[in-house]
Amino acid sequence: MSHIVDIRDLRIEATVRPPGEKSKQITIVDGVSYQIESGKVLGLIGESGAGKSTIGLAAMAYGRGSVEITGGEVLVKGTNILEGGVAALHELRGQTITYVAQSAAAAFNPAKQLMTQVTEAALAHGLMSKAEAEARAVSLFKQLGLPNPETIGSRYPHQVSGGQLQRVMTAMALCPKPELIIFDEPTTALDVTTQIDVLAAIKRAIRDTGVAAIYITHDLAVVAQISDDIMVLRHGKTVEYGTTDAIINHPKEDYTTALVNVRSIEHAEAEPTPEFLLQAQNITARYQGAEFDVLRDVSVEVARGQTLAIVGESGSGKSTLARVITGLLPAAQGALSFDGRTLSRDLAGRSREDLRELQMIYQMADVAMNPRQTVGTIIGRPLAFYFGLKGEEKRRRVQELLDLIEMGSGFMDRYPAELSGGQKQRVCIARALAADPKLIICDEVTSALDPLVAHGILKLLLKLQAEKGLAYLFITHDLAAVTAIADSIAVMYQGKLQRYGPKSQVLSPPFDDYTDLLLSSVPQMRLGWLEDVIETRKMESAGN
Amino acid sequence: MIRIPLAAVIGLFLTSTYFLVAIFAPYIAPYGMAEIVGDVWEPMSIEHWLGTDNIGRDLLTRMIYGARTTIAVATFATLVSFVIGSVLGFTAAVFGGWVDQALSRFVDLIMSIPSLIFALVVLSVMPVTLPVLILVMGLLDSTRVYRLSRAVAVDIYVMDYVEAAKLRGEGRGWIIFRELLPNALSPLVAEMGLRFIFMVLTISTLSFLGLGVQPPNAEWGLIVKENKDGIVYGIGAALWPALSIATLAISVNLVADWVLTRTTSLKGGRE
Missing domain, CATH: 3.40.50.300 (P-loop containing nucleotide triphosphate hydrolases)
Known part of the structure; x- marks a missing residue:
């Protein structure tokens, strides 16, 4: 078997401790299985809370905070690492499997030079001498298209741009010659024009080094450019798992279809008016x-x-x-x-x-x-402030506004913390509408x-x-x-x-x-888009 | 039904006991406050549960009346310091500019003088009465509250919901009391527990030094002062006030912790 990682029937639980209540176990990942062959890229995609980062990190048997792997097997090159103990995991992490985090700015130690941090894992594991590691880092910098590859290592994290820092982190992950890299939303925090360069650099590096990768993102169009297989996740379960071509061009599940077609709203341009x-x-x-x-x-x-x-x-x-x-x-x-x-x-x-x-x-x-105000207060305030509405009349108008933003009843007395991201934004829209702008x-x-x-x-x-x-x-x-x-x-x-x-x-x-x-x-949302763009565009991003 | 954690139950029980004792002191105390009822430093007995003090007054009675003075002074001084400190702190944060500069530099000036020394100086030129004590302690301590509430308010003031209120055209009163204050309460309540205890310590220290509560009134620091010589002879009368201060400090902070976790819960502080 040439599988680097073979995850079978993974189950992950977390302990949550809501204030004032007893702590309880919740299941965040249930029955997920995937395999990655050497040199292949698996894209994990899903909305926030889908468990994609958790599943990605499970490949090195790591759980953030109170997250625990409670079921299934994680086979790395045929060995179940869940049974191996801490020493074995220590060997594995930063050597066989490395990690690239979302926010490069937060992941680097601001007090150390980039070179020290890039070579740290390789040196800590005794894989190469300092000179070798530094030579490798420089060649990786070159490969990833960083400016001044010879000297950029002596800079500090704040002295390079966000896009560059993300590529330096990729170099850090590649330095110990790993067999698998986990990319956790590496381009999400970047500008769209910078994202494309980082994406291209990552793709080239993966191809040149033959490393396998897990690429985690919420953007299907991005993952389509880089992965061989895609797994669509929702609420900790697999929705669809297949080759990139199959997922993008022939999605089977409704949820996947919705994701593929998400950018298809059409709005006909209104007539220009001088008013x-x-x-x-x-x-x-x-x-x-x-x-x-x-x-x-x-x-x-x-x-x-x-x-x-x-x-x-x-x-x-x-x-x-x-x-x-x-x-x-x-x-x-x-x-x-x-x-x-x-x-x-x-x-x-x-x-x-x-x-x-x-x-x-x-x-x-x-x-x-304001986290201390209910939805009713938040939407009701402009009504009271601008129109002097009070009591029952105000409540009725708030309910009308809630209907208008398609939220219905039952939200009036909730606090913002009890709403989902989309609902919060809808309440903000309702608050704006309340003023009749x-x-x-x-x-x-x-x-x-x-x-x-x-x-x-x-x-x-x-x-x-x-x-x-x-x-x-x-x-x-x-x-x-x-x-x-x-x-x-x-x-x-x-x-x-x-x-x-x-x-x-x-x-x-x-x-x-x-x-x-x-x-x-x-x-x-099409295969091969990245290559086309890199070839045909006229100028490079300023953040590059 | 709200479930209260055990630590909070203990805190609530002890704190409320202390406060009830303080409020109903004349009804609970077995003897009069300054009544001489026995010999000097009698040991514990059925008549005198904690024994008697350096001039033969019942120590339990002294402790109960002491609680009344100590807790009353500390409570009112805390209130003074919080009202003045937080109002000025919020004002500085909301107005900014020269108002903030003037207030903050003045507070820095006051804080650069050790507050106990400052209190001693002020009290040595003023008549030492309870209102004066409360005012002096409250004003000096309000500098700390000012610092905290200004820092918290500056953080909250840049939030988008405050900006939204400004864009709506809300006045400063609404912004301070409806947008800032409810969100600043958690750290302020936690601080309040701490400051209350510092107040207890300050009033005790002042009385011990002779510039706080004057005899024959009872006050915990004063009781320590009156009975400190007994320690040399193995008489522990001076240790009772120390024990009271310690238990009061712990129980008040248990309550403050509980209030803090409740107010920071996800539902905006209400369950």
Whole structure:
């Protein structure tokens, strides 16, 4: 048998200790089996809570926190490592099997040079001498396409970019010449334009070294580029397990089909209209104490009842634009007008009517709601504040809003902690709707959500727009969401507008180099996409 | 039915016992507070459960009246320090800018002087009455509460839900009392248990040094002072107040811990 890892009927349980209650066992993985041959890549995919990281880590018999493997077998090269004891596991980890974590920035020790950390495992296991390990590290840096491979090892983690750090971690995993690497969402925290380079580097390294890998992600389009087999997981159970081709092109289960088709919302572009709801003219802004402008001469308009999407990678100034429009960061120069009247640059100078008609929804719904208030209080406050509703009348209106966001009854007295991620975001939408606004600023509202949940939120936003004639300023780095929802698009790059116009116009050639990079970097749900892009694109990511 | 952990039950029982004793002291105490009922330092007996003190007063009676003074002073001083400290701390966090600078630097100034020395200086020029004691201790201790509540509030103030409230146009009152305060309660309650005990220690120390509660009133620190000479002769009268302070400290903190776990539970503090 050439299986590196053969996992049979895995069962994993965790002990949870809710405050004030007795601790209890919950099953987080049940009856999962998979095999990996040498040189092959298995993709584990599922939404958060599906148990994908837990299953991946089980390949080295590791459980985080109070997680325990309570059933099944984990055979590594034919030996059941669950029976081997700690010393055997110590031999295995960092030598036969290595690990690449999601957040490279949090996984590196900031006080040590990169080289020390990359060679640490190889030296600790006595696999090679220091000189050998360093030579190997340099050759890996070269292989992974890192700049200055000879000297980058002497830098500290904060001195390289996020994309580079993720590749350094891949080099760290490859250094002891392992037979299997576990990649736990290695590109999730990266910008879309950086992700593609890291992805390509990882794929090349896997091919060149012939190492086997487990690739964990929530993005099916990403995993399709890199793996040979895919296992779709949900609630700790296997939904579907097969070759990449079979899963992507011929999914059998409904859940898999939904995942494959998740990016298929179509939204016909509305007719351009000269009737603007919000106009921002020549906005220039900088943060207090900073020595450069985060926004430079940006002018955008949002038409009544339509959606303007603002796209760009992190640091492009798109969220700052939202802060300027809301008045949280008063613009240094430029003018704002809303619904035909001038809007004060400063929050303090705006009327209650201005505030009411311009609402905002945040990226992290968790922190956008006061954890000590119930859903009823959260949604009811704008009703009381702007319209003076009280008692029964307010309660009825809150219930109407809950119906509108498709949540029904029974949520009124719950606390945010008792809601799922998608429900939290829906409550935030309801809170914005409660003010009966004309424009809602959506700041990355779908990027913290699982694809299927995000899909639901986008559909809800479209439905509300059709029913209530809302205008959206939709800020995102996810171009798939943009195609799904926008009428016009503004591409931002380094604080300036790079490209701006109706959706059809912005998304059709000829492209400038940056827009081309951004558009081509969005993973597509087809095999071989990665190779095509790397060959044809015009410029490399700044984070590279 | 709420299930209370054993540690909290013990804490609640002891704490409430101490407080009840303090409140109903005149009804519980077997003798008058300053009544001389026997010989000097009599041993424990049926008439005098803890024996008598250095001038022949019943020690149990002294302890009970001592609890009244000590706990009352500590409680009110804690309240003073929390009200002043947290209101100023939240104000500094919400207003920021020069308000924050002025308050924080002033607090730094006060904190740079050892608070016991500071209290001694103030009390030596002022008439030592209970309200003055409470005020002096409360004000000095409010600097610590200020520091904590400002730090907690600054953390909460940058949360998106506070920003959402600002965008809604909410006034500062709403932001302080509805958005900040409920989320800052957990660390403040935990701190309150600790500060209460420091108050007990401070008032005892002051009385021991002669600048706190004045005889013939009873106070635990004062009882230690009055009976400290007995220790040389193997008479343990001075140890009873020490034991009381220790048990009170532990039980109050058991209660504070329990409140803390309850308020940090997922359901927003209500079950």
